[in-house]
Amino acid sequence: MSYVALKMLFGDRAKYLMLLCGLTFCVMLIVQQGSIFWGLMIWSQSGISNLNAPIWVTDPNISQVAEVKPIASTTVERVRSVPGVEWAVPLYRGVGRARLANGEYHQITLMGLDASTLIGRPGHMQEGRIEDLRTPDAVVVDQWAVERMGGPEAIKVGTIFEINDKKARVVGIAHVQKDFQNIPSVYATFERATTYAPPERRLLSYVLAKARDNEPVEAVTRRIAEQTGLGAFTQEEFGWKTILWVLKNTGIGINFGTTILLGFIVGMAIAGQTFYLFTVENLKQFGALKAMGASTFALARMIILQAFTVGLIGFGVGIGLATLFGTLAASRGQLPFSETWPLLWLVFGSLLAICIFSATISIIKLAKLEPAIVFR
Amino acid sequence: MELDTHTAEASVEGAPKGPPPAVMVRGVIKSFGTGDTKVTVLKGIDLDVRMGELLLLVGESGGGKTTLLSVIAGILDIDEGQLDVLGVPLPHLPGGKKTKFRGQTMGFIFQQFNLLPTLTAVENVAVPLLIHGTPKKEALHRARTMLETVGLGDRTEFVPAKLSGGQQQRVAIARALVSEPRLLICDEPTAALDGENGQKIMAILRDVGRSPERAVIVVTHDSRIFRFGDRIAELTDGRIVSVRGVPKTPPGELTGPTVGGGAPSASTESPS
Ligand SMILES: Nc1ncnc2c1ncn2[C@@H]1O[C@H](COP(=O)(O)OP(=O)(O)OP(=O)(O)O)[C@@H](O)[C@H]1O
Ligand SMILES: [Mg+2]
Numbered sequence A: 001m002s003y004v005a006l007k008m009l010f011g012d013r014a015k016y017l018m019l020l021c022g023l024t025f026c027v028m029l030i031v032q033q034g035s036i037f038w039g040l041m042i043w044s045q046s047g048i049s050n051l052n053a054p055i056w057v058t059d060p061n062i063s064q065v066a067e068v069k070p071i072a073s074t075t076v077e078r079v080r081s082v083p084g085v086e087w088a089v090p091l092y093r094g095v096g097r098a099r100l101a102n103g104e105y106h107q108i109t110l111m112g113l114d115a116s117t118l119i120g121r122p123g124h125m126q127e128g129r130i131e132d133l134r135t136p137d138a139v140v141v142d143q144w145a146v147e148r149m150g151g152p153e154a155i156k157v158g159t160i161f162e163i164n165d166k167k168a169r170v171v172g173i174a175h176v177q178k179d180f181q182n183i184p185s186v187y188a189t190f191e192r193a194t195t196y197a198p199p200e201r202r203l204l205s206y207v208l209a210k211a212r213d214n215e216p217v218e219a220v221t222r223r224i225a226e227q228t229g230l231g232a233f234t235q236e237e238f239g240w241k242t243i244l245w246v247l248k249n250t251g252i253g254i255n256f257g258t259t260i261l262l263g264f265i266v267g268m269a270i271a272g273q274t275f276y277l278f279t280v281e282n283l284k285q286f287g288a289l290k291a292m293g294a295s296t297f298a299l300a301r302m303i304i305l306q307a308f309t310v311g312l313i314g315f316g317v318g319i320g321l322a323t324l325f326g327t328l329a330a331s332r333g334q335l336p337f338s339e340t341w342p343l344l345w346l347v348f349g350s351l352l353a354i355c356i357f358s359a360t361i362s363i364i365k366l367a368k369l370e371p372a373i374v375f376r
Numbered sequence B: 001m002e003l004d005t006h007t008a009e010a011s012v013e014g015a016p017k018g019p020p021p022a023v024m025v026r027g028v029i030k031s032f033g034t035g036d037t038k039v040t041v042l043k044g045i046d047l048d049v050r051m052g053e054l055l056l057l058v059g060e061s062g063g064g065k066t067t068l069l070s071v072i073a074g075i076l077d078i079d080e081g082q083l084d085v086l087g088v089p090l091p092h093l094p095g096g097k098k099t100k101f102r103g104q105t106m107g108f109i110f111q112q113f114n115l116l117p118t119l120t121a122v123e124n125v126a127v128p129l130l131i132h133g134t135p136k137k138e139a140l141h142r143a144r145t146m147l148e149t150v151g152l153g154d155r156t157e158f159v160p161a162k163l164s165g166g167q168q169q170r171v172a173i174a175r176a177l178v179s180e181p182r183l184l185i186c187d188e189p190t191a192a193l194d195g196e197n198g199q200k201i202m203a204i205l206r207d208v209g210r211s212p213e214r215a216v217i218v219v220t221h222d223s224r225i226f227r228f229g230d231r232i233a234e235l236t237d238g239r240i241v242s243v244r245g246v247p248k249t250p251p252g253e254l255t256g257p258t259v260g261g262g263a264p265s266a267s268t269e270s271p272s
Helices: A002-011 A013-044 A075-080 A130-134 A143-148 A190-196 A217-228 A235-249 A252-281 A283-291 A296-331 A341-368 A371-375 B065-072 B095-105 B121-131 B136-149 B165-177 B195-209 B223-228
Strands: A055-058 A085-099 A105-113 A124-128 A138-142 A160-163 A166-175 A185-189 A206-211 A231-234 B023-032 B039-049 B054-058 B080-085 B106-109 B183-187 B215-219 B231-236 B239-245
Touching (some): A002 A296, A013 A235, A013 A252, A013 A296, A055 A217, A055 A235, A075 A085, A075 A206, A075 A217, A105 A190, A130 A138, A130 A166, A138 A143, A143 A166, A185 A190, A206 A217, A217 A231, A231 A235, A235 A252, A252 A296, A283 A341, A296 A341, A371 B065, B054 B065, B054 B195, B054 B223, B065 B080, B065 B183, B121 B136, B121 B165, B165 B183
Parallel strands (some): A105 A185, A138 A166, B054 B215, B054 B231, B106 B183, B183 B215
Antiparallel strands (some): A055 A231, A085 A105, A124 A166, A138 A185, B231 B239
16 A cells, blocks of 8 residues: 555645645755754854863853953962862953054954963964964954955065054964854954953953863863862853843744744645645545555554655755855855754654654544545 | 355255345335434335346336445444345445455446556456455456457557447446356446447346346336336335336347347447
């Protein structure tokens, strides 16, 4: 009977294609929007992931990485003295104003790294050496700075510009994950960064730390928080904190959530409706099968086979199209796009739900079907 | 087992009364609805259908012919009365067994053919076999043989839409007969066809469908096909008012087109 079921499905080309389109569209929409959403979330914490430090220490009331709440400069020593801490270094993070030779102004994020270790340094240098930060007036800019501030002609190794009216000399170009707010980053040593920064009582933004290899990171992080009275977070915790803040304080969560839900509902409606119609139009045929001795159970198996066959094909095609779109868009770095396994599982789950829903309403219809209708 | 229908008649073979009826209906009452909207459609039906005969069931529209067929097929439950089909008291079978019994012992032909539109003729014919778990290859082989028997050996791979009405009904006949049912139930099999095709279908039912091992019931309005029956039962207002034999046409007289012995001329039918 599987053979008969599949022939019924594929034989009605128009309806089969409509069903497939509905499911494909739904899968594509959810995958695409979900991937962009997740890409955005990754961008939102690039201020953390780009620095790649296991433990972040700062004001306990901090809500996300870009919100700087300076702490006392003695904190570095206090963190170092916590048992289980292997190292702890200062980090400056602040907003600065870059002025180029041509007179243009650009907002930048200024990062000050510990001069001796350069912990928090970009993972990959496109040009130049990060160690040159230790030379006078040296800064490293990221590739987004090059893009935003006038291209490789205006910003290259050797370019001199001003940060908050003080001289800066580009010694390298880093390659980092784009920032959510699309503000370019400029790296300097901690001391250098504090001279750029406006005079403030406190200039230490974060202390980056690492637990000893034999100590669990979480435990050491808790210990730092207890002994310093400050907020201490693992990289992952801080990342989630930032994501949750973004979700709560921007429309992103709602917007994408709505689109994804819409995709789900629309997909469910189209697929359910088409499939139901498909069944209803074949009702007499199903009735004839029933009259010929096919049990409701056998008919249900046919319906389920039909629903899941078209569902799986739609899943494949939808994911394929979304991935194609994502690779094209993400290859230019313009769109956040991160297709993850959890997302694909989520879509798979949604699709199963849609198929089960469609099959169920059809099966209910069939179960109620009097085979007597075949005589009418 | 309990579905074995052969035992019931074996012992009385050759007895003066003849074999027991394939279908025995006694005092069957069937109504639809409840309360004020209750309509009693079958008001006490008594009817025997003999093994080996082709019984025509005729009568006014709305008289309850289709209802009676559904009852005999076990598709509708009766309110009162006795109903034995092939020696099995049908009302006492539980639902699932009834469906199985129906699939194993009965074939159906409907006014609207009810072929699966996306299946080819031979696949449609194979469906009843597939339902009962016959391997696909064997089912298709038997279906092809059956289609040849009804004169459609050259149309096996056509989908129903590419066949004329008469050809579709012949596919339906092949489908009804492929599992070799002992009871063949036909509700107005010629009503959707023109006169000539109707005659042809009846000839097939008489020549191929009728067999000593099978009872055939045909509901019809069409007096032109009465001569294909062995007996005619008339159902009026929920009761069988008469049952009469059909006089046999003397040999040599025109008995309508016959089938078998090569494909019948397809020239009289044009594919729609
Ligand atoms: N499921 C049902 N519910 C209610 N009433 C029904 C149902 N099925 C049939 N009836 C009624 O039973 C009566 C007999 O119907 P039936 O179809 O058996 O007549 P029929 O003799 O086959 O008529 P026709 O020659 O027009 O096909 C009709 O009045 C019809 O309205
Ligand atoms: Mg009728």
